[in-house]
Amino acid sequence: MKLSRTAAIFIRQIFLISSNPSRLVSIFMWLIIDVVQWGFISRYLSSLGSDTFSFITVILGAVILWEFMSRIQQGILMGFMEDIWTQNLINLFASPLKIKEYLTGLVMTSFTTGIISFLIMALLAGAIFGYNILRIGLLIIPFMAILLIFGISMGILVITMIFKFGPTAEWLGWPVPLVLSLFSGVFFPISTLPEWMGIFAMIIPPSYIFEALRAIITTGSYDYSIMQRLTISAFLSVIYTIATSILFLHVYKKNLEKGNIARFNAEAL
Numbered sequence: 001m002k003l004s005r006t007a008a009i010f011i012r013q014i015f016l017i018s019s020n021p022s023r024l025v026s027i028f029m030w031l032i033i034d035v036v037q038w039g040f041i042s043r044y045l046s047s048l049g050s051d052t053f054s055f056i057t058v059i060l061g062a063v064i065l066w067e068f069m070s071r072i073q074q075g076i077l078m079g080f081m082e083d084i085w086t087q088n089l090i091n092l093f094a095s096p097l098k099i100k101e102y103l104t105g106l107v108m109t110s111f112t113t114g115i116i117s118f119l120i121m122a123l124l125a126g127a128i129f130g131y132n133i134l135r136i137g138l139l140i141i142p143f144m145a146i147l148l149i150f151g152i153s154m155g156i157l158v159i160t161m162i163f164k165f166g167p168t169a170e171w172l173g174w175p176v177p178l179v180l181s182l183f184s185g186v187f188f189p190i191s192t193l194p195e196w197m198g199i200f201a202m203i204i205p206p207s208y209i210f211e212a213l214r215a216i217i218t219t220g221s222y223d224y225s226i227m228q229r230l231t232i233s234a235f236l237s238v239i240y241t242i243a244t245s246i247l248f249l250h251v252y253k254k255n256l257e258k259g260n261i262a263r264f265n266a267e268a269l
Contacts, residue, residue, distance in 0.1 A: 001100050009097075009105025010112075013079050017113070023078070027113055028120060031067045035121050038063045039129045057217050059187060060131045062210055064121045066186045069147040069206065070177035071117045075110025076155025077173045084167050099252050103245075107152055114148070136216050139226075143209055146233050150205045153240040154180070160248040163255055185210045205240070208233035 017023050042056040083089040092102060125131040134140060158173035181187075183197060184206035190198055201207040208229035215226055 001098060001104070005097050005101045006104045006108070009102055010108045013082070013105065013109040014112070016082055017109075026078070027071070027075075028117065031071065031117050031121055032124060034063055034067060035060070035124050036128065039125060039131070043129065056129055056131055057135070058214060060125050060129065061133055061136065061213055061217065062186050064118065064125060064133055065143060065147060065209065065213070066177070066181060066184075066206070067121060068114055068118045068144060069151040071114040072110045072148055072151025073154040073158070073176060074174070075113045076106045076152065077158050079106040079109050080159045080162065081167075081170060084162075084170075099249065103156070103248070106155075110152070110155060111148065114151070118144070136213065137222075139212075139216065139222070139230075142230055142234070143213070146205060146209060146230065146237050149234075149237040149241050153237065153244045156241070156244040156248050160244065160251050163248070163251045180204060180206065183207065189214065203236065205233040205236040208236075 017027070038059055039056065042059045046056060083092060093099070122133045125133065136143075154176055158176060161172050162169045183193070183201045183204050185193070185201060186206070190201045190207055190211060193201060212226045212229045216222065
């Protein structure tokens with residue numbers, strides 16, 4: 001795998017984003033709306049509740065971290081779909097470019113947009129609502145690292161489904177963050193879920209992150225259970241990333257053997 005070819009994919013995606021206002025809007029507008037909307041909702045709920053409990057500190061941190069993970073997943077999907085929409089996918093793979101180099105370039109792009117999105121949300125939350133995401137301390141680093149890895153695995157899974165079922169499967173990718181948020185306990189404790197949903201939540205890495213986040217904010221302490229949650233979440237995220245990468249390479253090779261990759265240009269017409 002050559003770094004120059006990976007960098008070429010990354011640079012191409014950055015040029016596409018910077019030269020297309022609609023892509024900039026799709027990346028940053030919705031997360032800004034989410035932060036502002038949930039910030040005002042949290043402020044209103046805090047005005048109705050006890051003075052000792054702040055909904056803003058609980059909800060805004062969760063929103064910022066969840067949007068960061070969503071940007072990672074959808075950044076990979078958006079970069080891949082851009083090559084389908086422009087009918088450029090088959091041209092890329094007709095070159096010496098390897099599939100691992102292409103995928104790594106997409107991951108680098110989504111990581112860059114994810115970090116920029118995180119910084120924008122953190123600054124916005126601080127400027128409007130006085131919220132400091134860094135109040136949870138250095139644990140913000142493992143929190144973001146685990147969500148990054150899981151977001152990559154979900155992005156790879158989505159483009160695997162598109163490789164398997166064709167460009168019409170695009171619609172499967174966009175609602176993934178919304179569906180996962182129901183099981184991840186982003187806005188509420190996992191204990192409030194029905195039993196069957198709680199069981200599924202146990203295999204979703206973000207659920208451990210947001211349970212740990214709430215524990216830190218509400219108790220103000222760091223105990224063994226938090227580190228245990230982080231360990232489980234990190235392990236699951238790595239397993240998912242390895243599994244989805246293997247599945248992606250398998251589906252890609254099958255497409256090459258059967259010549260199905262040629263249909264991506266035809267179905268995009």
